[in-house]
Amino acid sequence: MKSSWVVAGLALVIAGGGFLAARPRPGVHQPVRFNHAAHVVAGVDCDGCHATVKEQSFASLPKLEDCMQCHDQPLTKDPEEKKLKAYEAAHAEPPWQRIYRMPAHVYFSHRRHVVLAKVECAVCHGAMDKAKEPPVRPAVEQTMTWCIACHQKRHASIDCIACHR
Amino acid sequence: MTEERRPRWGMVIDLDRCSGCQACVVACKQENNVPFSDEEEAAGGREISWMRVMAATEGDYPHVKTRFLPLLCQQCDQPPCTRVCPTRATFQSPSGIVGQIYPRCIGCRYCANACPYQVKFFNWYNWSKFRWPEEMRSSLNPDVSLRPKGVIEKCTFCHHRLQKAREQAAIEGRAVRGEGDFVPACVEGCPATAMFFGDLDDPDTTVHKLAASSRAFRLLEELGTEPKVIYLKEGEWNAQAQA
Numbered sequence: 001m002k003s004s005w006v007v008a009g010l011a012l013v014i015a016g017g018g019f020l021a022a023r024p025r026p027g028v029h030q031p032v033r034f035n036h037a038a039h040v041v042a043g044v045d046c047d048g049c050h051a052t053v054k055e056q057s058f059a060s061l062p063k064l065e066d067c068m069q070c071h072d073q074p075l076t077k078d079p080e081e082k083k084l085k086a087y088e089a090a091h092a093e094p095p096w097q098r099i100y101r102m103p104a105h106v107y108f109s110h111r112r113h114v115v116l117a118k119v120e121c122a123v124c125h126g127a128m129d130k131a132k133e134p135p136v137r138p139a140v141e142q143t144m145t146w147c148i149a150c151h152q153k154r155h156a157s158i159d160c161i162a163c164h165r
Numbered sequence: 166m167t168e169e170r171r172p173r174w175g176m177v178i179d180l181d182r183c184s185g186c187q188a189c190v191v192a193c194k195q196e197n198n199v200p201f202s203d204e205e206e207a208a209g210g211r212e213i214s215w216m217r218v219m220a221a222t223e224g225d226y227p228h229v230k231t232r233f234l235p236l237l238c239q240q241c242d243q244p245p246c247t248r249v250c251p252t253r254a255t256f257q258s259p260s261g262i263v264g265q266i267y268p269r270c271i272g273c274r275y276c277a278n279a280c281p282y283q284v285k286f287f288n289w290y291n292w293s294k295f296r297w298p299e300e301m302r303s304s305l306n307p308d309v310s311l312r313p314k315g316v317i318e319k320c321t322f323c324h325h326r327l328q329k330a331r332e333q334a335a336i337e338g339r340a341v342r343g344e345g346d347f348v349p350a351c352v353e354g355c356p357a358t359a360m361f362f363g364d365l366d367d368p369d370t371t372v373h374k375l376a377a378s379s380r381a382f383r384l385l386e387e388l389g390t391e392p393k394v395i396y397l398k399e400g401e402w403n404a405q406a407q408a
Contacts, residue, residue, distance in 0.1 A: 105268050160258070161321070162328070165324075
């Protein structure tokens with residue numbers, strides 16, 4: 001009697017697991033299937049699109065006019081590129097989705113990290129220059145322990161109020 | 166970045182110049198996203214005001230005089246609040262500023278009770294951006310977080326401004342100056358120039374010179390808390406002349 005319950009319970013767990021695995025993976029989906037690798041090969045630096053990364057605390061997402069500086073005339077036959085023209089015709093910005101979000105109580109400055117400490121973008125964002133598809137989830141799991149490990153390695157401040165606000 | 170020289174940031178408030186106008190109070194609330202409270206809240210002891218102007222009225226009519234004393238976190242060098250914190254949510258940073266890390270705070274309020282100046286405030290409500298009055302939302306300061314419910318909050322000497330000053334100084338390849346680079350909002354907002362801010366250890370700063378004045382005193386100095394907020398007492402000539 002008892003063992004039949006165990007079997008039934010196991011079956012439920014397995015069925016539930018299968019159900020979860022069959023569902024589409026959650027993640028962030030971008031309006032355009034942006035190919036980071038192709039842009040890097042074409043000679044566009046990170047700050048070519050994420051323009052404020054060296055001046056502000058935040059690294060901005062590209063505006064349509066930034067895209068149009070190169071894509072005003074089609075460069076490829078990719079249907080994804082045609083979407084840009086559609087956004088331009090509709091006078092709309094592509095609704096880029098953010099992947100990395102700082103908790104509200106954390107102060108983070110891109111300028112400080114990129115310009116002053118000369119931290120490579122890939123240290124926190126992974127090898128985006130090899131990414132042919134837009135990432136659906138953070139490439140690097142950014143936890144406080146991970147921040148502190150790097151701060152200690154580089155002799156940066158580990159004072160709590162240096163990052164918490 | 167390790168700091169080669171650690172300034173001892175401190176404030177001097179000249180009570181002779183203070184007119185009790187509350188500009189510092191408003192500047193502080195605006196800068197630090199301090200939540201609003203009404204009369205009922207204040208009567209229930211739930212008001213939050215990192216900076217307060219304490220008033221004391223003396224004498225009988227017609228010889229009445231009101232004295233004002235702006236009261237904020239005294240940023241003690243020997244802070245009693247950090248000693249009692251069970252989670253090290255409140256602690257003294259290398260820059261001497263007493264910090265409060267909200268996600269670490271468990272809201273036990275030991276520190277608020279240990280503080281002899283009563284300048285630590287318990288947050289009774291969940292102030293998300295969406296509970297903030299709509300007309301005030303666009304003026305929320307993005308450099309300061311909205312504190313969650315159930316934590317203690319207090320003046321940080323506008324530490325976020327120190328962050329910005331350090332960043333700017335590093336970009337320009339120099340150290341943060343002892344005076345001028347980093348100024349808290351209350352000092353900046355004082356129309357009577359009653360408040361001064363700077364490195365107390367730097368002999369060239371105004372605060373260093375004023376702190377050596379014979380009028381200088383610190384609140385409840387006898388407790389050994391060694392506050393970094395220094396008051397300059399009012400001249401007695403004022404009371405004598407009017408009597």
